[in-house]
Amino acid sequence: MSPVRPAPPRVALVSEHASPLADLGGPDAGGQNVYVAQLADHLALRGHDVTVYTRRDARDLPLEVTTAGGVKVVHVPAGPAMRVPKDELLPCMPEFGSFLANRWRAAPPDVVHAHFWMSGTAALAGARGLGIPVVQTYHALGTVKKRHQGSEDTSPPRRLAIEAAIGRACRRVLATCADEVAELIAMGVDRDRVSVVPCGVDPRHFAPVADIARAAAGPRRLLAVGRLVRRKGFDRAIAALAAVPDAELLIAGGPEADLLFAEPEAERLRKVAEEHSVADRVTLLGAVAHDRMPRLMSGADLVLSLPDYEPFGIVPIEAMACRTPVVATAVGGHLDTVVDGVTGALVPPADDPSHLAQVIVALLDDPERLARYGRAGRERVLAHYSWDRVADGVARVYSAVRASASLSGAVR
Structure with missing residues (x-):
């Protein structure tokens, strides 16, 4: 008899404003979209069952799409079906979290990875009481934004307090650089619950173009x-x-x-x-x-x-x-x-x-x-900084939090 193969880990990526399917270059479409798309694809290549939850921001979007790489993208009905600036999305998060809770009660993922602070509020609400570990990546911290933009910062007034609460409530914070770790500690996040895995780049796409020849006399x-x-x-x-x-x-x-x-x-x-x-x-x-x-x-x-x-x-x-x-x-x-x-x-x-x-x-x-x-x-x-290395690092964090959750039985 052939040995029973374990089911692939079920991973839910929550990215409320940054869809992996979005065209880049818009006011709220950039590095986070790339990160979520690449991470999802590379986790799927490793055999993970990956679902990305992002807000439905157009009326013609189907509820669910499966990409060529086998990643499911769910367009969550939360707020108006139109583009809304990300700094105005906080009132939509309770509806987003309720949608996740209904989905996850029926079919809980093994781990949830929230991207951006508002995604963290929705992910924690959706996972509450289900024993699902939540990993948080902020991508940008309100403390840093406020320090540099001052009165020009358009973030909701409660952002800093909510970010700190998320850092205390989630199973692990996944920072992208050492500088962010210092910010997190200053926010009150326990250093022992912070892992560092950088963002990545595709070195097959971003590679030297050999046939470029520039005139020596040119500028x-x-x-x-x-x-x-x-x-x-x-x-x-x-x-x-x-x-x-x-x-x-x-x-x-x-x-x-x-x-x-x-x-x-x-x-x-x-x-x-x-x-x-x-x-x-x-x-x-x-x-x-x-x-x-x-x-x-x-x-x-x-x-x-x-x-x-x-x-x-x-x-x-x-x-x-x-x-x-x-x-x-x-x-x-x-x-x-x-x-x-x-x-x-x-x-x-x-x-x-x-x-x-x-x-x-x-x-x-x-x-x-x-x-x-x-x-x-x-x-x-x-x-x-290849996406392969990034995905390896993230997958190790997922394995660690799953093992920790099963040992402690904590609802987080």
């Missing part, structure tokens, strides 16, 4: 990538460009190129470029398709990632995977991913443009160092 190329929001520091890159001769700056992100005229941040950046007399050397590309990004990154001499703060920061590891060195602000996940003097350079977030320009020029004037940093960056990504 050196700097590239910055991200949503067109003030905190990303694109203005910092533009100001530094004024003291970087024979260089151009490309900025990828925001709406499609033909819609940039209506984008307030794009207009502000154009004015910054005019003020620094570099408008002829700055190009706003608008949205760049995912499949074009490796070529764009491979064609740059340096990628600049200069946000005021960054919970993790996916752009540096995408650039490093393409063998392109990075100049990044020493914040958040950059402190883990970019090794100063090895894969690129770290600069203070409040760095003045002249010093930033000196760092850039010193790198551009040293092709051998650029090449060495590029090789080291690619090696670092392969060693630490």
Whole structure:
């Protein structure tokens, strides 16, 4: 008689505003969408039975979709069937949690992994009384956002208190970098219940494009990538460009190129470029398709990632995977991913443009160092930041919390 094979672990990923099926580039569509989609796919490849729960934000969405990789995506009816800014979704979470509770009473998952703080409220409500362990990934912390944005922070007033309560109530918090661990401890989360598993990148997609040949006499190329929001520091890159001769700056992100005229941040950046007399050397590309990004990154001499703060920061590891060195602000996940003097350079977030320009020029004037940093960056990504490695780390956390829950019998 053949041995009975154990049933695959049943994993529920709760991602209230960030669907793994969403088109990237919208105001609330970015790194979390990629993380949830990639994690779900790689867990499914390992034999996990994966269901993603995300809010229904359009009337024509079916209740359930199964992806080509075998991941079930459930569109939860919670709030209006239309796009709602994520900072306005908290009133929808009780309905979201009730939906999860009804589902999970009939067919409980082995572990729940909530993504973002509001997902944590819904996941804990859905799992209450069922003995299902809940893992929480915040992706961004309200304490950090409030510190940097102050009165411009549009988060609900109760966010900080709710995030702290989630950290105490869930079985384990899964942080993405060491800087986040310090924030969690300051919030009152027990260090023993925090695990660190970084975000990832697909090194097969983000890989050096070998056939790019740039004219030796052409301008050196700097590239910055991200949503067109003030905190990303694109203005910092533009100001530094004024003291970087024979260089151009490309900025990828925001709406499609033909819609940039209506984008307030794009207009502000154009004015910054005019003020620094570099408008002829700055190009706003608008949205760049995912499949074009490796070529764009491979064609740059340096990628600049200069946000005021960054919970993790996916752009540096995408650039490093393409063998392109990075100049990044020493914040958040950059402190883990970019090794100063090895894969690129770290600069203070409040760095003045002249010093930033000196760092850039010193790198551009040293092709051998650029090449060495590029090789080291690619090696670092392969060693630490592939989605395979991320999924392995997350799966180990799931196994640990399942074992802990079965031993303690605690309802969490």
